Amino acid sequence: MVDRLANSEANSKRIQVVEGCFGTAGQPLVIPGRVLIGEGVLTKLCRKKPKARQFFLFNDILVYGNIVIQKKKYNKQHIIPLESVTIDTVADEGDLRNGWLIKTPTKSFAVYAATATEKSEWMSHIGKCVGDLLEKSGKAPTGEHAAVWIPDSEATLCMRCQKIKFTPLSRRHHCRKCGYVVCGPCSDKKFLLPSQSSKPVRVCEFCYLQLASAGGGMGLGPRSDSYSRSGSKFNNVSDDEDEEDSSD
Numbered sequence: 001m002v003d004r005l006a007n008s009e010a011n012s013k014r015i016q017v018v019e020g021c022f023g024t025a026g027q028p029l030v031i032p033g034r035v036l037i038g039e040g041v042l043t044k045l046c047r048k049k050p051k052a053r054q055f056f057l058f059n060d061i062l063v064y065g066n067i068v069i070q071k072k073k074y075n076k077q078h079i080i081p082l083e084s085v086t087i088d089t090v091a092d093e094g095d096l097r098n099g100w101l102i103k104t105p106t107k108s109f110a111v112y113a114a115t116a117t118e119k120s121e122w123m124s125h126i127g128k129c130v131g132d133l134l135e136k137s138g139k140a141p142t143g144e145h146a147a148v149w150i151p152d153s154e155a156t157l158c159m160r161c162q163k164i165k166f167t168p169l170s171r172r173h174h175c176r177k178c179g180y181v182v183c184g185p186c187s188d189k190k191f192l193l194p195s196q197s198s199k200p201v202r203v204c205e206f207c208y209l210q211l212a213s214a215g216g217g218m219g220l221g222p223r224s225d226s227y228s229r230s231g232s233k234f235n236n237v238s239d240d241e242d243e244e245d246s247s248d
Contacts, residue, residue: 011035018056022065026077035059037125040118041067043096045110047152047174050096055111057122058082059129062102080104083133084142087126102126103145105195110148146196147179155181160204177207 014036019029037057044053044064054074056063060082065074080102090099090110098119099112113119134141150159152172158164164183166172173187174180176196182204189208190200203211 015058018063021072021074022077023073023075025075026065027079029058029063033059034061037129038121040113040122041070042122043112045096045099045112045151047149049151049153050112053111057125057129060133062126080107082126082130083137083139085126085130086142086145087123087130089123101148103148105142105144106146107196108146108148144195147175147177149174149179150181152181158183158186160186160206173202175204175207176201177203177211180204 012030015030015034018036018039019026022029035058037059039054039056041052042055042064043050052067053064054067054070062080062082062085064078064080066076068075081104084104084106086103088101088103090096090101090112092098096110096112098114098116099110100119100123101108101110113122130141155172156166158166159180160182164170164185166181166183170183172181173184175182175187176193177191187202187204189203189205191203191208191211192200193203
């Protein structure tokens with residue numbers, strides 16, 4: 001079915017419409033062999049709160065963005081190669097139901113569908129697309145994935161020291177290795193995680209010690225020139241400034 005649609009005019013037009021909805025700020029989506037499998041609105045568990053996002057599943061990539069005008073305009077386009085994706089179901093909890101994790105080496109997050117049927121369909125189609133890609137390429141499934149960030153609302157205290165309470169002055173930060181919400185003093189080091197960034201990223205003290213002892217990558221301790229605790233830029237920088245669109 002996918003192979004028959006790959007070079008059809010109807011499929012090309014559908015992808016052109018999606019591409020047009022993202023405007024000039026989005027990446028081109030029409031390439032030979034690409035098929036639009038399905039689309040829909042999912043609730044993405046973002047750093048601050050759950051937010052509605054428009055998702056498009058193609059046979060080789062997963063695309064999502066912010067909804068500006070439903071079915072007409074989207075922005076902040078994100079493109080995830082499906083070869084790097086693994087998915088896991090998430091247990092229902094309170095108002096957050098019908099969810100699953102989308103995990104990649106670069107970024108991992110939870111999404112929620114409106115119904116159990118919709119969740120099942122999304123997971124089934126994503127799983128099949130990933131399986132087909134891996135079969136064609138002969139590659140093994142991705143073993144490493146980025147941590148899923150704990151939402152800000154789930155931590156009133158630093159999840160490492162359990163002492164510092166978060167306030168407008170004592171900001172929340174996220175460890176890029178474990179996803180915990182931590183205070184500045186508990187995350188004043190950086191470590192190179194090549195799958196996530198070409199530059200060293202913020203990690204908590206616990207993960208820093210584990211990574212350093214493993215002998216892999218490159219760690220950076222607190223810097224006295226620009227990242228010292230006194231008048232520190234680093235410790236007063238929110239995760240939104242640490243990483244582009246990290247609140248999403």
